[in-house]
Amino acid sequence: MKKPAEFYQRDLGRHPPAYAPIYKTSVARSPQYPLISLQNSASEITGPVFGHNDIDPIDNDLILNYAQPGEMPIGERIILHGRVLDENARPVPNTLVEIWQANAGGRYRHKKDTYLAPIDPNFGGCGRTMTDEDGYYYFRTVKPGAYPWRNFVNSWRPAHIHVSVFGTGFAQRLISQIYFECDPLIQTCPMVKSIPDAGAVDALIAKLDLNATIPLDSIAYKFDIVLRGRRSTLFENRLEGN
Amino acid sequence: MPQQLNYLRETPSQTAGPYVHIGLAPGSAGFDIYREELGHDIAGPNAKGERIRVEGLVIDGTGSPIKDVLLETWQANADGIYAHPEHPGAVEDGFRGWGRVITDFNTGEWGFDTVKPGAVMGRNGQMMAPHINLWIVARGINIGLNTRIYFSDEETANTADPVMNIIEWEHRRQTLIARRSEPDGKAVYRFDVQIQGQNETVFFDI
Ligand SMILES: [Fe+3]
Secondary structure, eight states: OOOOOOBOOOOGGGSOOSOOTTSGGGSSSSOSSOOEEOOOOHHHHOOOOOOGGGSOGGGGBTTTTTOOTTOOOOSOEEEEEEEEEETTSOBOOSOEEEEEEOOTTSOOSSTTOOOSSOOOTTOOOEEEEEOOTTSEEEEEEEOOOOEEESSSTTEEEOSEEEEEEOOSSGGGOEEEEEEETTOTTGGGOHHHHTOSOHHHHHTTEEEEOGGGOBTTTBEEEEOOEEEOOBOOEEETTEEEOO | OOOOSOOOOOOOOOOOOTTHHHHHOHHHHTOOOSSSOTTSOSSOTTOOSOEEEEEEOEEOTTSOBOSSOEEEEEEOOTTSOOSSTTSOSOOOTTOOOEEEEEOOTTTOOEEEEEEOOOOEEOGGGOEEOSEEEEEEEOTTOSSOEEEEEEETTOHHHHHHOTTGGGOSOHHHHGGGEEEEEOGGGOEEEEOOEEOSSTTOOOOEEO
16 A cells, blocks of 8 residues: 655745734734644545546637627737746646736725725636646736735835635645745735745746747736645655656 | 755645635636536436535634635545545545535525545554545635544544644644534534634634
C-alpha cells in the first residue's frame, strides 16, 4: 500500500500574520491564541478532486463568459497565465484554479460593492480552469482597475486579481491576490505591507510576458503559483512520495 | 529559512476580501454565470450513513457575527474513507466529501447538509473520531483558518481522539464539538466559531 506523504511545514513568516493592525479589519478577525500544530493525517493529506465535467471550457475566458452576444467588456485585454507548482518545483496537474476581479473601472459585480465606477454590462468578473498535465493554466480577461476602500481615509487597492487554488491535499488550500508589475500602488497597500518578507511580496507580482502576448490582440502577464511540497516518507526502508 | 537549497517557496496568502462570493459563489453575489457552482452537494444521492445538517455562526472579537465568510468542508464518508486516490478504499458514486458554503449576508448564519462521517484512521494506527475539516476565509482573515468539527454524540471517540488530546487546555477542546439536536426528527448540529477572545475556537496549523 502506498503511504501518502505529508506536506512540508508551512513557513508562516512568508504569509501575512493573522493580526496585522495596518489592515484594520484583521484586528477583530484574528485569533489571539497560537495555532495548534498538527502533524498531517489523512484528513490533511487528501483533498477534493475535480474533473473537466465540473466546469465548461469558456469558464476561463472572462472576456466572453459574461458578454452579450457580439459584445465585449471594456478594458485592456490581457492574458494571465503560468503554472501551479509545488515547493519541489513539480507541476500540480488537474487542479482547480479560480479567479475573481473588479472590472476595468475598479468596480465589482457584487451587491455589496457601492463604488461609483459603473458596472460593465459585459463583464462578470470571475473565471475558473483546471491546470493541464504540466500544471499550466491560462485565463483571458481585462486588466482590473484600482479602487478605493475604507481602511485609512484615502486607501487605494492596487490593480489585482484574486486567486484560489486547491492542489492535491486540503492542507495546500490557498487564496491569494495577483498584482501587476510596476504598479506604484503595490507599495502603499496595507494588505501587501502586512507580508513581512519583501521576496514574498515579489512572488505576488505578475510579470509582463511579451513573448506570450498575442500581437495586435492581447498583452500577457505570467504568474506562477507555488503550493506546499510533499515530504519523502521512509516506509519499509525506502523513500516514497517523492 | 536558513537552507541554501533550491526549493521553491509557497506563494503567500492574501485575504479573500469582501467579494470572495464573486469568484467562488457568484450566484450569491447576485449573478448567474456558471452552468453549475461547485460545493453545493457534499455527499451525493448514494451516500450511506445518517443525513445531518451542520449550522452556525462565525463570530468576531467584538462578539458580532461575520457576514461575509466563506467556509469549505472536507470529510470522509460514513466508512471513514476520503474520496481521494491516496486514501485506500472506495466511496459511493457521487460522494465528493467537499463543500463550500457562505453566510447569509444579513444574519451571518451558515449551514450545510451532508452525511455524518465515520471514524478515520489517523497517524500510527490511532483512530480519529468522526470529524469534518473546516477552512474559513473572509475579509480581514489574512490566511485561511483551519479547524475541525467533532460531534457531541461521539463522546467516547472524542475522548480518545489523538488530535483532541494534543490540545493542552481541556476546556478548549469543547470549542470543536458541534452540539446535536433533533428538531422535527432531523439531526442538526450547532457549531459556532469564535474567531477571537476568551472562548476562541481552536485553530490548527496543519
Ligand atoms: Fe479585490
